[in-house]
Amino acid sequence: MAIVSQSSKFGNIMRPTMAWVVGLVFFFPIFWLAFTSFKTDADAVKPEFLFFFTPTLDNYLNMAENYDYWRFAINSVITTTFATGFTLFVGVPAAYAMAFNPSRHTKDILMWMLSTKMLPAAAVLYPMTFLTKNFLGVFDTHFLIIIVLSLINLPIVIWMLFTYFKEIPKEIIEAGKMDGVSTWGEIKDILLPLAWGGLASTALLCFIFCWNEAYWTVRLTTTEAATLSKLIEGNRAPEGLFFGRLSAVSMAAVGPIVVLGWFCQKQLVQGLTFGAVK
Amino acid sequence: MSTKRTLPRLLQTPAVLLLLVWMLVPLSMTLYFSFIRYVLNSNRRPEWTTPSLSNWRGFGNYEYVLFNAKDFWFAVSNSLFIVGSILILTVTLGLAIAVLINKSFPGRGIVRVLLISPFFVMPAVNAVLWINMILDPVLGLNGLAVAGINEIIVGLKSLPLIGGFFQLWPEIEPISFRATQTSAYAVIIMVTWQWTPFAVLIFMTSLQSEDQQQKEAAVLDGANAWSQFRNLTIPHLARPIAIVIMIQSIFHLSLYAEIEIVSRGNGNKNLPYLIGEFASNNIGAASATGIFAVILANIVAFFLLRMIGKSLMD
Known part of the structure; x- marks a missing residue:
């Protein structure tokens, strides 16, 4: 029974929260790559379009042309x-x-x-x-x-x-x-x-x-x-x-x-x- | 009886032969080139452009690399600096994260998937992504974040009453990760990002097999979480930690794509990169450096093989 008392408030709330934060931080660069792939080249470097922009599939559609x-x-x-x-x-x-x-x-x-x-x-x-x-x-x-x-x-x-x-x-x-x-x-x-x-x-x-x-x-x-x-x-x-x-x-x-x-x-x-x- | 023995031998022969050729042929050529004068272009001594025993130089290439090529010791120490930093970071982070996600919580499976993903990213993409889109001092998130902070500071300065206090705050300069020293940091950051998941995965696998009864006994004896971790978990993880360190040493001693993409031409280099530089003309020196790299890798490999060998047959 002593074991149960170990899982305190920290164990119940902080631990999952921290775990999720760590997971998201590690995944962030991949997310950012995916996110940026839907921006036009011009939008991708403009701070005002950092998070809000009009998504486009052009980058994927033109992959063959741009990069063979x-x-x-x-x-x-x-x-x-x-x-x-x-x-x-x-x-x-x-x-x-x-x-x-x-x-x-x-x-x-x-x-x-x-x-x-x-x-x-x-x-x-x-x-x-x-x-x-x-x-x-x-x-x-x-x-x-x-x-x-x-x-x-x-x-x-x-x-x-x-x-x-x-x-x-x-x-x-x-x-x-x-x-x-x-x-x-x-x-x-x-x-x-x-x-x-x-x-x-x-x-x-x-x-x-x-x-x-x-x-x-x-x-x-x-x-x-x-x-x-x-x-x-x-x-x-x-x-x-x-x-x-x-x-x-x-x-x-x-x-x-x-x-x-x-x-x-x-x-x-x-x-x-x-x-x-x- | 004889077929019982010949067949297994026959089955492993192709693999053994292929690996033997793969290892011996190029390596003995490297060894040979390291003892002769051999350059790709020379107007002065055209006879040096074809490999031949008559251009024998003995240990001359080794001497040249050790004492005259100014970059050799820099490349060695930089290789060790990069590998050492990555090891310390991945093992520390790996331990912390593995302990953090060892107990079950809502969404643990998803967190695991998020965490492991960087390990499967192609090194070339890893480097291009980090150096351009994240660490670039102007266009990357690094530059944008610093610009944002500066804007806030400017805003604070113009505030009435308390604005005076902020006058002293300097404008922050973003760090450029393209200089000689900082680009080594960039390489460390991106490789740590890629390999921490590997450490986490191995430590987690090992934590699952930790003796829970022993832990319960420790709790009954009044051991706190830290002393449990120090006295029970760390000894239990000693072996996985050693394995993570050695496998990573092998991979990172031959780190190439990241250095090539991040540091081309800015002076930051490790041993494989230096070999590449020499190989654009001075094959003799490149080969001698290559032999040094083989020796360095073998020192590491020796310890790794001994360790794995112990657990192999049980």
């Missing part, structure tokens, strides 16, 4: 989708093998995979440019961006899948083996249905990371495979002239992903802490 939005958006969709697919294609078998048939090297391999993620991208920027431009001739192609996005996310994807697969009782797989199910059958009929949720959220998170990537996608592209990150980066200093239209194109770039992100909060914790926080 769809070209970049399609590139983002293509590279992100294929990169996610390829990462899972390589990652699922690897994580499956490591979770269900661990050898004494499995732990070391997992650790080593994670350590590749810690290699600072800038350190290998020039060799990558050199190789892809002069040597392989794949600079500024979808193929290159898909491969690079896959490789930078592969360690995290394998780790996430590994922590999911580890939760599945081995006995279920063993029982399948007893019944004479082939390895492929094991994966298709037993593992996948059980791990479906984990797979979906891994894919979702991988998609988000690929979409937001802003180092290699900017540095290894010029026009052909340039993604939305590159588009925004290229318009970094609008000098106040284009706040309205820049807000609209930014909203179009981040809106869908933020909504996707809402659905995988829990997986984010597991994925980014490598199962060490539960």
Whole structure:
């Protein structure tokens, strides 16, 4: 009963109020971006129209004209989708093998995979440019961006899948083996249905990371495979002239992903802490 | 028996091979370039523009970067300043917010969604949004707010009777976040905004598993809220805090897009940005700096991997 007395007036009124204030403060910049995207470029910088203005959809309707939005958006969709697919294609078998048939090297391999993620991208920027431009001739192609996005996310994807697969009782797989199910059958009929949720959220998170990537996608592209990150980066200093239209194109770039992100909060914790926080 | 072992190996081979190539090939090229004279343009010494062993320079590039390139130590200390500030801010804010929203209240789900949203915003958009629309000293909210305050002060000054009192108030100048030092603050602000949600999410997950019975016992023993927090919650969160610190160190040591967008050409730089600058001509120096960045990241990674490794197999 002593516990109940703890939730005093502070607990009842102040705590929710403060929580709401904090939540709104953190969301404010995104709200402001959305808000500004409905102002004309001229209104966006006039203090008298700060809160009250005539909303317009022009910024969204003219996105293609102003920024060639769809070209970049399609590139983002293509590279992100294929990169996610390829990462899972390589990652699922690897994580499956490591979770269900661990050898004494499995732990070391997992650790080593994670350590590749810690290699600072800038350190290998020039060799990558050199190789892809002069040597392989794949600079500024979808193929290159898909491969690079896959490789930078592969360690995290394998780790996430590994922590999911580890939760599945081995006995279920063993029982399948007893019944004479082939390895492929094991994966298709037993593992996948059980791990479906984990797979979906891994894919979702991988998609988000690929979409937001802003180092290699900017540095290894010029026009052909340039993604939305590159588009925004290229318009970094609008000098106040284009706040309205820049807000609209930014909203179009981040809106869908933020909504996707809402659905995988829990997986984010597991994925980014490598199962060490539960 | 043999198929039982070969198949799992076969299944992980593509992943291992891909990552091996991805890590070894560019890194060994960086290592090689860091030991030779290699520039992209040189009228004086055209032979330096093609990578070749005959341009061997030994540790010359490293010496140049360490002792002659004036920006190196600035970039290192600035990298550490930016990462350190972000860590202190995100962990403190993250703890406070996680404790605040740990108990249920009306609309908790919505508050959680509002809070986590910044984490999913593309870094490029984050930087463009903050530096232009919020922090700009003239057109951003920063400038507009300061202009508003100044107008109020002018209004107060013209008041009869009490106006005299306000005569002493100076006009406020908005801070410009585009100078060398202040643009580092701008980067810290925007990255803190983006990563505090991550800390909150992890601390909250961990708080959910806190031993409630222990807490009740502490309350019965007359422990107040602060000593409960200090003696029970903080030790319980020690591990998540360490993980948040290390994961963020890895991400923020290679911070690039934000610096590029906020600070291009104004002198503010971190290690990755300095590498980018060198790489516009002096590949040797860029590579040597890159190797230093790898060493710095490895020091951090060493501790992180040891920590995660402990909890991996249980």
